[in-house]
Amino acid sequence: MSKLSPADLDRYIFSRTGAANEDLVVGPGYGEDAAAIATDEGTMVVSTDPISLAAERIGTLGVAIASNDVAACGGVPEWLVSTILLPEPDVDLIDDITAQLDDEASRLGISIVGGHTETVAGLARPLLSLTCMGPTDRYVPTSGAEPGDVVILTKGAGIEATAVLATDFRADLTERGVEPGTIDRATGFFDDISVLPEAAVLGSVATAMHDPTEGGVLNGLVELACASAVRLDVSRGDVPVRPETQTLCDAMAVDPLRVLGSGGMLASVPEAAAEQTLSALRAEGIDASIVATVDEPAEEDDIGVFTDGQRFTGGVRDDMYDLWD
Known part of the structure; x- marks a missing residue:
């Protein structure tokens, strides 16, 4: 799929x-x-x-x-x-x-x-x-990111995938040595999948917002970049991944940035408003980090996501799909 x-x-x-x-x-x-x-x-x-x-x-x-x-x-x-x-x-x-x-x-x-x-x-x-x-009162599209913005990700990558792995693949995880307590904590990620709390904070300041689902945070960034016709420069190390997510993804040999991403909200905001926005999110108990910068593409070949020496412009296939095959 x-x-x-x-x-x-x-x-x-x-x-x-x-x-x-x-x-x-x-x-x-x-x-x-x-x-x-x-x-x-x-x-x-x-x-x-x-x-x-x-x-x-x-x-x-x-x-x-x-x-x-x-x-x-x-x-x-x-x-x-x-x-x-x-x-x-x-x-x-x-x-x-x-x-x-x-x-x-x-x-x-x-x-x-x-x-x-x-x-x-x-x-x-x-x-x-x-x-x-x-x-x-204020519709926010995916296509509104502008050069000079930064992209914020709330919570982290693979929140939804972590919860699904913990339930649908619990036996596999146990067989592969994942501790029961880690799986139990990961199951609790179901409580974090709604992004309504962060949307209430981001909605008044964001130039673009996007809900990363299939293909994870990486695909969500690609969709935001291509819809906005901009270049996003992303460092993998800047993308937050919870310890439980990393452990379960490692056990199942999937990439945390390429698995079901609901629970994290992507939002571009003007750079001048970034720190205030991050503070407002944290005041509501919502973890958030800057994961990309938005740049003007020098040419059409600059549109997309640039990370790990690669350019991404099309749909990123979700690593989770193979687990159900």
């Missing part, structure tokens, strides 16, 4: 969007987390996301990921529509998933207002598709 290339997205997706509507402020675009629709009372942010690979906490993750995309655009997530597709009728499984959906939505103050549930022949595992909506 991997994302389509920017060229394929342009050709097959972004060029085929149905009827034009004058109320659409921001529509489909490479790297954009959500759409923006003008209403009589302001702007509505709308995003949709599927999830299928995290079996143990699929409902919890689904709510967090869908609402993160709205928050990453400066929105306040308020409403959720949930589609649940199952391999076969299973009341116990439905009970688990809907309980998780209810618990996480209640914790985040989001109302589940509709959806659909059915079984689908040939499906190997449960699949959720969640649409989240919420208002904003």
Whole structure:
């Protein structure tokens, strides 16, 4: 599994969007987390996301990921529509998933207002598709990073991946010598996957925000750079990785910068506002670090992410995918 290339997205997706509507402020675009629709009372942010690979906490993750995309655009997530597709009728499984959906939505103050549930022949595992909506007074795109900005990452790389590894692959980790206490602490990372708290701090100052998901922080940086048509210079050593994340990723032979990244928020801010922004995040108990500088590309070949002597411009395949094959 991997994302389509920017060229394929342009050709097959972004060029085929149905009827034009004058109320659409921001529509489909490479790297954009959500759409923006003008209403009589302001702007509505709308995003949709599927999830299928995290079996143990699929409902919890689904709510967090869908609402993160709205928050990453400066929105306040308020409403959720949930589609649940199952391999076969299973009341116990439905009970688990809907309980998780209810618990996480209640914790985040989001109302589940509709959806659909059915079984689908040939499906190997449960699949959720969640649409989240919420208002904003200031829409923040992925494409707004400007030369002279710096890019901040909250919490760290691979937060979501760490929690999923700790649950879906606990037996493998134990077999490979990871201490039970480390796995237990990593399981607790599920509580850190929502980025609503940092979005509330960053939304008023950020020129761009982005929720890194598949492909991890590296792919999130690529999407931000390409959407903004800028150059990002990144030093791997500047990207925070929690000890539990490093331990679990090492055990499973995956790169912390290339695994499911929800839980960390990427935001570009003017360099002059960087220290004040970091202080504001830390005052809310949110760890944050500067991980990249935003530069004007000298030419088109300068657009993208430059790190470890490499240039990245396309979708970065998530290392986690191979673990389910």
